Amino acid sequence: MTLNDRVLGVGALVLAALITAFGYDLEPPFSYEPVGPKAFPLLLALIIALCGLRLMLKGGGQVAANPPGANGRILMMVAYLAAYAWLFQWLGFIVATTIMATLVGRLFGGSWKQALIGGLAMGVGLFLLFDLGLDVVLPYGILGEWL
Structure with a gap:
């Protein structure tokens, strides 16, 4: 079975959605900085989603099988x-x-x-x-x- 870039793109979008779902509700017990702890996971999710969209739109590249081991x-x-x-x-x-x-x-x-x-x-x-x-x-x- 060979995978292509579109499958990886869909996987990246799913991962970005999970990161967003878990990171969106992060709230510190007290505010110690203006951005807060949820900025990092949401920014990471955005970057992963953009990369996933790029792979889905470009798509089509066949991936070689992994080497032994x-x-x-x-x-x-x-x-x-x-x-x-x-x-x-x-x-x-x-x-x-x-x-x-x-x-x-x-x-x-x-x-x-x-x-x-x-x-x-x-x-x-x-x-x-x-x-x-x-x-x-x-x-x-x-x-x-x-x-």
Whole structure:
């Protein structure tokens, strides 16, 4: 079975509709900024919808089959993302991101050493950027005593 751009476009529109439905009612318990938390999901939904419309209108391009092993890596990536979302609060941003980035690095062919160094740099670096630089509160998780 081959998929074309129109099928992907329809899928993008469905995803944009779901993001809009879930993001539209986001309201903070108190107003701390003029835009609020729903701006990001609604903007993301708009961009995805525009891309989906473009694919639907252009349409027709046949897609080659995935190379051997690609479907398994895609399924593993989905499983890693689900585990990341599930463990994010408990483990905290740094630990969960380090594990996630390390496993994704291995999926893309990196050695354990490369993947672990990259994952740790990503976890710590992004935490410092968001927590200190952008003042975004992230969960400390199991490192709470040390942070």
